[in-house]
Amino acid sequence: MRLLIGLLFFSLAAPAWAQKAEDKTFFAGGGSDIESSDSSRARKAIRKWTSADGEQDGKPLSGAPFFWDHTRVGDPVFVRIVKNSNRKGVLEVWLEKAGAKEYELYKTYRIQYYSGRLGPKTRTGDFQAPEGFYYVSRGRMNPQSSYHLSMDMGYPNAFDQSKKRTGSYLMIHGKSVSIGCYAMSDCSIEQIYTLVDGALKKGQKIVRVHAFPFPMTDENLESHRESKHYEFWQNLKEGWDWFEEKKRPPNVTVSGGKYVFSD
Numbered sequence: 001m002r003l004l005i006g007l008l009f010f011s012l013a014a015p016a017w018a019q020k021a022e023d024k025t026f027f028a029g030g031g032s033d034i035e036s037s038d039s040s041r042a043r044k045a046i047r048k049w050t051s052a053d054g055e056q057d058g059k060p061l062s063g064a065p066f067f068w069d070h071t072r073v074g075d076p077v078f079v080r081i082v083k084n085s086n087r088k089g090v091l092e093v094w095l096e097k098a099g100a101k102e103y104e105l106y107k108t109y110r111i112q113y114y115s116g117r118l119g120p121k122t123r124t125g126d127f128q129a130p131e132g133f134y135y136v137s138r139g140r141m142n143p144q145s146s147y148h149l150s151m152d153m154g155y156p157n158a159f160d161q162s163k164k165r166t167g168s169y170l171m172i173h174g175k176s177v178s179i180g181c182y183a184m185s186d187c188s189i190e191q192i193y194t195l196v197d198g199a200l201k202k203g204q205k206i207v208r209v210h211a212f213p214f215p216m217t218d219e220n221l222e223s224h225r226e227s228k229h230y231e232f233w234q235n236l237k238e239g240w241d242w243f244e245e246k247k248r249p250p251n252v253t254v255s256g257g258k259y260v261f262s263d
Contacts, residue, residue, distance in 0.1 A: 024067040028110045029176075029185030032148070033057055036175070036186065042143030042193070049073065049194040056187070068191070069106075073198035078103050078249045079136075079172075081111070081182060081211040083118060083129065091172070091182065093195055102247040109192065112176035113183045118213040119229045121155060124166045127180050130155045131213055131232075133239055133252040133259055135206040136172075136196055148174030148186045149193040153209050158254045172209070182211075208249045216240035235259050 033056050034041045034048070048054045050073050054061040061068040076096035083089045089111035094103040116128035130153060140152035150173035156165050171181040174189035184192065196207050213229070214220050216237040224230060235258050242250045242261050250261035 023108075025105055026108045026110075027066065027188060027191070029112055030065070030187040032174075032186035032190055034186075034190070036148045039144070042149055042197075045149065045190040046194050046197060049191055050198070066191075072106060073194055074202040075195075075199065076103075076202075076204050077195050077199040077207045078243075079192070079196075079207060079209040080243070081209065082215055083111075083114060083131070083211070083213050084215075085118075086113060089114060089182075091184065091188075091192070093192060095195070096248075103249070104247075106195075107191065109184060109188045111182055112185050112188075113178045115178045115180055118224075119227075120165075120232060121160075121167055121170065121180060122163070122165050124168075126167075129178070129180055129182055129211070130160075130167075130170050131211045131236065132157060132159060134209045134211065136200075136209060137206050138200050141193070141197060141200070142171075143193075145171075145173055146175075147171070147177070147181075147183070147189075149189050150174070150181075151193065151196060153211075159257075159259055162254060162257055208252075210239060210243070210249065212236055212240060 034044050038044065050070050052070055054070060072095055078094040080092040080094065091109045091111055092105060093107045095106040096103050114129040119128060120131045121128035134153040134155060134157055136151045136153065140154060142150045150171040153170050153172065155167055155170040172184065173181055174184055174186040176183050176185055199207055213233060221233060221237055224233065239250060239252065239259060239261055251263065253260045
């Protein structure tokens with residue numbers, strides 16, 4: 001089943017979800033100098049991205065185009081995905097500020113491809129990428145993925161199960177191809193994998209992954225009022241607004257067929 005993980009590319013428009021290519025927090029993606037056939041690729045990638053003098057293709061990771069700060073590996077991580085449309089989807093990595101409970105944007109990565117269209121995944125074989133509130137734990141990290149490196153988002157979650165939704169092995173992975181997953185470039189997934197791995201090793205029990213169809217502003221939601229997903233997206237917006245206001249991800253539970261958010 002894990003071999004069925006993977007086929008489809010993006011940027012955006014204002015605050016944290018709208019990074020410009022010249023912004024040092026934005027990374028458009030690229031290939032890796034570590035072969036995906038290398039059985040030690042996870043270990044080598046982590047060593048590369050945690051090194052004070054790390055390089056790729058002769059370029060120091062601290063400079064363009066990476067602008068990487070290896071000292072942030074191990075900080076608590078939150079991942080937020082915004083689909084938008086292919087070629088305009090992004091995955092944001094937020095790290096907890098030192099001495100504070102708030103998170104700050106560390107990197108915005110272009111999603112190379114996700115299959116399907118806006119809307120949640122509902123069944124096996126619909127080729128949809130999930131929308132909702134998920135998490136990655138140590139057991140969901142896959143250093144031997146057929147897609148370079150990968151991490152399982154945990155679909156179906158309790159909400160999905162309450163709706164009788166089916167599917168499995170919905171990942172964030174490399175290789176730039178997808179049949180329901182969020183596909184990143186190999187260079188991007190190495191960075192994301194290293195940050196998540198570092199946080200889990202440092203004691204973070206789970207890394208929350210929140211996936212949205214678009215930036216959940218009032219205006220954007222209103223423009224989709226006629227969608228069959230409108231009520232579902234209203235519920236997602238509650239979680240988006242929580243993080244936008246408090247700058248920390250909420251605890252997410254399910255009650256009465258809806259997501260519920262709390263400290």
